[in-house]
Structures are given as structure tokens and as C-alpha cells.
Amino acid sequence: MEARSGGVALGALRPLREGWNELVALFANVTFGVSLLGIWALLTLIGVVIEQGKDPSFYAANYAPPLARLIARLDLANIYHSAAYIGVLGLILCSMTAATFTKVIPRRIPRLAPVKVEKIPLHATLRVPGDVDVVRERLAAFFGARGWQVRKREFGGTEWTFADKNNWARRGVLVAHVGFVVIAIGTTIYWAKGYSGQFAVLSGQTATIPENGARIALQRFAYRIDPVRTKSGIVYQPIDYVSNAKVTGRDGRVHDAVIRVNQPYDIDGTLIYQASYGFAIDFRLTKDGKPVPGGPDHPLKEGEGFPIGGTSRAIQYTRFVGTIDRASGQPAADPRPNDPGIVIQAYDGDRPVGSALVALGQPLDLGAGYALTPARYVLYSGFQYRYDPGIPIVGLGAFVLLAGLCISFYFLPARLFVTARAVDGATEVGLAATTVKGYDVFEDRFREIVEALTRTERGAGPATEVTAETVLGGV
Incomplete structure (x- = not known):
């Protein structure tokens, strides 16, 4: 009776075992594994093309409306932390594990057995x-x-x-697989505990990194642009730009920081990179010579704008022009602020109604008694920051992966x-x-x-x- 009950139990488990074997065979299939890698590469490419970690307003302003809505609905602005991205990494690991134990190990490390x-x-x-x-x-x-x-x-x-x-070199592929697993562990740690972002600070102002509370007070920003003669003419190449700042970390102590391109500053494990710079404009909006309530109360950076109170009109500051060619009245090639101006775009609701190049300090008549004057410019510095506790692990994984590939190819x-x-x-x-x-x-x-x-x-x-x-x- 016991033998019969045991046979019944084994018969009941047989469909589960067959299903498990089919699932393992699917994950061990090369085509399936390559397809997962293709999906992972596509998601990574989306994360590279679409700027990550921005507010919805940024995508609404910089992308076509259908694409902006798609980014919001599919959470493409946070793709590296999405369930789809982490899920694909998990499936890749499962596929590599199945292929390793069902194909790689039996083929690379065969048992000692007689042959013909x-x-x-x-x-x-x-x-x-x-x-x-x-x-x-x-x-x-x-x-x-x-x-x-x-x-x-x-x-x-x-x-x-x-x-x-x-014989030890038979394990080269296994070493490479282990390296990929270690890399995946490092990226998972970043997903769980890391963060990144960007911000801009006007000269003389302070910004705070929300994730760790570090404060960056920009004391002075300096840049250097040199003209370089080429076959096609003179081009103006940025040589260097550097931010002198006061940085306050978790301990409350203020540190003098010099942040320049390719020389990030480390504060509490978070790396701050010099990424960009620009010219913020202090606008003066008047009507019949008097300041208009609700006008811009702080310098605006490129891409920012403001509505004109009491109307359906709005003004957007689109671009800083370093030098205006007085002969033609058009922007010159020299980006250095010799005779500066700005380009603004006017909107009526969502419809653009015109643009203008305005010299700095010169009023622009907007009609109906309104006048807009770009009074002065203020340099600002754009920073990127990143905290990634998984970097050492990813580096170790890359070394292990490279070692495994070298073993496989050269021995x-x-x-x-x-x-x-x-x-x-x-x-x-x-x-x-x-x-x-x-x-x-x-x-x-x-x-x-x-x-x-x-x-x-x-x-x-x-x-x-x-x-x-x-x-x-x-x-």
C-alpha cells in the first residue's frame, strides 16, 4: 500500500517536474538569452537618450506632447529604477544560471568517461x-x-x-559569468541605495542636494573661451570652467571646494561634477514706466519664462547671445559677453507669436504700454551629482569578467x-x-x-x- 501511495505521489509530481524542465530549457536557450540582452540594451539606450530624473514640466517643455505623455505614463524618466529594468536584469541572471548549469558546465567541465x-x-x-x-x-x-x-x-x-x-582554464566562462553576476549586484545596490541628479546655482546663491542635505554655496564661477583658427574659420572653444564654492556636509562643517570639469568634489560619498554653465537674466517688466506686480522676481535661466499679468501672453528666455554684430543686428560667432543680448520668445497661450533679439540693458516694447528690459546677467553653474555605493563592486565585477574572457580566449x-x-x-x-x-x-x-x-x-x-x-x- 505504501509503495502504491508513493507511486501516486511521484505520478502527481511528474507534470511539475516536466514543467520545470521546460522552463529551465527555455531560460537556457541561447536565442532567449540574447533576446533578453537586446531588451536590456534597448532600455539602457532609452535611459541614455531621455534625460533622467527631471520634473514632468521639463519633459513637457522640451519634448513633443505625445512623447512627454509617453515618458510620464511609462515612467521612462526613471527607467534605471523601474520594475521593467530590474526585472530584465533578474531574467538575464536566471538565463545565465540555467545555461551555466545545463550547458556550460557539462560542456566545459566534462566528466571523466571512456570514449570510442x-x-x-x-x-x-x-x-x-x-x-x-x-x-x-x-x-x-x-x-x-x-x-x-x-x-x-x-x-x-x-x-x-x-x-x-x-584544465583550470575550462572555468573561464564560469568566471566571466560570475563577473556579470557581480556587476548585476553592484547595479542593484545603486538601484536600492544610490541616487543622482543635477541642479544649477546662481553666483552668490546656495543650493541643497535633497537626498543627503549637502549645501553648495557658489562664491564665484569663472570660465575661459579661446578662439581657435581652423580651416573653416575661427571657432570658440571652451578651455576651462571652474566653480569656487562653499560646501557644507553632514557634519555641518563648511569646506572650500574647487569644482571643475573632470575633477569632481566628494562630499559624504556623493560626487559633485561640474557639468555646464550659463547666464541667468534679471528682467524688469514695466507698464507705463511702472513695475508690474507679479513680474519675474529672480534671474531666469535659459528655458524659463513668466506670464504677463492680466493678459494671456507669456515670455520665455531662450538663449544668451555673447556678442551682437552691430552692423547686421544678428548674433555674432563670439560667445564671450562683449556686447551681449538675449533671445526671447513670446507666447499667446500655447501658441508662439514671435521672437526678438534684445540687447542687454535696452527695453523692448511689448505693446499696450508694457516694456521688458533685460537688466543684467548673472553667471550660474550647472552641477551633476551621483552617489553610487555599488561602484567598487561593479569595478570588481568588470575585472572578474575581463579575467574570465581572457582565460577563455587565450588559454x-x-x-x-x-x-x-x-x-x-x-x-x-x-x-x-x-x-x-x-x-x-x-x-x-x-x-x-x-x-x-x-x-x-x-x-x-x-x-x-x-x-x-x-x-x-x-x-
Whole structure:
């Protein structure tokens, strides 16, 4: 009765086992794994193309309305922290695990088992005089003296000798897989605890990083632009820009910081990068010569705007012009503020109604008694910040991954299958070779091994006669 109940239980588990095997086979499938990598690459590309971590208003202002709505609905502005991105990484890890245990390990690290020597393309047969046990000992000594790892196993009463060279290198693919797993762990730590963002600070003002409370007070911003003569004419190349700031960290102490391009400043583990700079404009809006209530009360950066109270009109500051060509009244090529101006765009509701280039300090008549004057410019510095506690782990994973690839590409693991049997008062030695990279790459080396073994057996004794047949079938 117990045996019958056990059989019923096994029968009930059989569909689950079959389903599990099918699932493992799916994840181990190469096409499935490559497809997951393609999806991961696509999501990563979206994160590169679409600026991350911005407010919805930024996307509404800088992208077409359908695309802005798509970004908001699919949360593409936070793609690296999305469930889809983390889920695809998890599926990739599952796929790599299934492929490793069902394909890579059995193929790269095969069990010691007998083979049909004549069925392997690289094989040879040697006939030598002498007792079988003595010949086996000489074979083991021959391969051991040349750096081969020699192991003996008995199968069905027949002893086999297995000789491996660079057997450790069979694990190169496994090492590479481990490296990818370590990288995934590092990125997961960033997803769980890291953060990044960007902000701009006007000269003389202070900004706060919301995630850690660090304060950055911009004391002075300086930049350098030099004219460079090229074949197409003179171009103005930014050479350097640097922010002198006061940074207050978690401990409340104020630190003097010099932040420049490619030289981030570290405050409490958060790296602050000099990313950009610009010119904020202090606008004066008047009507009939008197200030208009509700006008801009702080300098505006490029892309910012303000409504004109009591009307449906709005003004947007779009671009700073360093030098206005007085002859043509158009922007000149020199971006340095020699004779500066600004470009503004006027809107009636959502409809643009015109743009104008206005010299700094000159009023622009907006009609109906309204006048707009760009009074002065204020330099501001754009910063990016990033806290990523997983960076050391990602670096370690990259090293492990590279090491695994180097092992796989530059080292050739090979295995020799050697058997000896008594035939007509002599010993017949069968020898076959396999590698993880096919047979072509080992053909010359196998021929050298057979020739060296033949010479060794001929020198084993004064009466030794050796005949050898080497077959490179299919090579």
C-alpha cells in the first residue's frame, strides 16, 4: 500500500517536474538569452537618450506632447529604477544560471568517461612491446613529466588514463559569468541605495542636494573661451570652467571646494561634477514706466519664462547671445559677453507669436504700454551629482569578467583519452584528444605529442619496436 501511495505521489509530481524542465530549457536557450540582452540594451539606450530624473514640466517643455505623455505614463524618466529594468536584469541572471548549469558546465567541465577513440577526429594508435601495466605506468610518467594532469579511472574492468592540460582554464566562462553576476549586484545596490541628479546655482546663491542635505554655496564661477583658427574659420572653444564654492556636509562643517570639469568634489560619498554653465537674466517688466506686480522676481535661466499679468501672453528666455554684430543686428560667432543680448520668445497661450533679439540693458516694447528690459546677467553653474555605493563592486565585477574572457580566449584546455590493452603479446595504445575550441587548433600539437610518445617508447628498451598510426580524420 505504501509503495502504491508513493507511486501516486511521484505520478502527481511528474507534470511539475516536466514543467520545470521546460522552463529551465527555455531560460537556457541561447536565442532567449540574447533576446533578453537586446531588451536590456534597448532600455539602457532609452535611459541614455531621455534625460533622467527631471520634473514632468521639463519633459513637457522640451519634448513633443505625445512623447512627454509617453515618458510620464511609462515612467521612462526613471527607467534605471523601474520594475521593467530590474526585472530584465533578474531574467538575464536566471538565463545565465540555467545555461551555466545545463550547458556550460557539462560542456566545459566534462566528466571523466571512456570514449570510442576511433570516433574522435584526433586519434592515434601505437603498438608497443611490453606488459600492459608497465606501458600504462610509462604513459603516466610521460604525460606527468610534460605538465599534464594525469588521472586514472576504471570502467567495466578497463583502466583509462586521462591527461589534462590547462584544465583550470575550462572555468573561464564560469568566471566571466560570475563577473556579470557581480556587476548585476553592484547595479542593484545603486538601484536600492544610490541616487543622482543635477541642479544649477546662481553666483552668490546656495543650493541643497535633497537626498543627503549637502549645501553648495557658489562664491564665484569663472570660465575661459579661446578662439581657435581652423580651416573653416575661427571657432570658440571652451578651455576651462571652474566653480569656487562653499560646501557644507553632514557634519555641518563648511569646506572650500574647487569644482571643475573632470575633477569632481566628494562630499559624504556623493560626487559633485561640474557639468555646464550659463547666464541667468534679471528682467524688469514695466507698464507705463511702472513695475508690474507679479513680474519675474529672480534671474531666469535659459528655458524659463513668466506670464504677463492680466493678459494671456507669456515670455520665455531662450538663449544668451555673447556678442551682437552691430552692423547686421544678428548674433555674432563670439560667445564671450562683449556686447551681449538675449533671445526671447513670446507666447499667446500655447501658441508662439514671435521672437526678438534684445540687447542687454535696452527695453523692448511689448505693446499696450508694457516694456521688458533685460537688466543684467548673472553667471550660474550647472552641477551633476551621483552617489553610487555599488561602484567598487561593479569595478570588481568588470575585472572578474575581463579575467574570465581572457582565460577563455587565450588559454586552450585539452584532454587526452588514453587506453592500453594487450594484443598478440604486445600492447596497443589508443590515444584521442579533445578541446573546448574544436580540433583544428590542436592538430599540430597532437601530432607532436604522438611523435614524442613514439620516440620515448622506442627508447624505453633495446628490443623495443614501435609502430604508430595517427589519424586526423575530419580535420
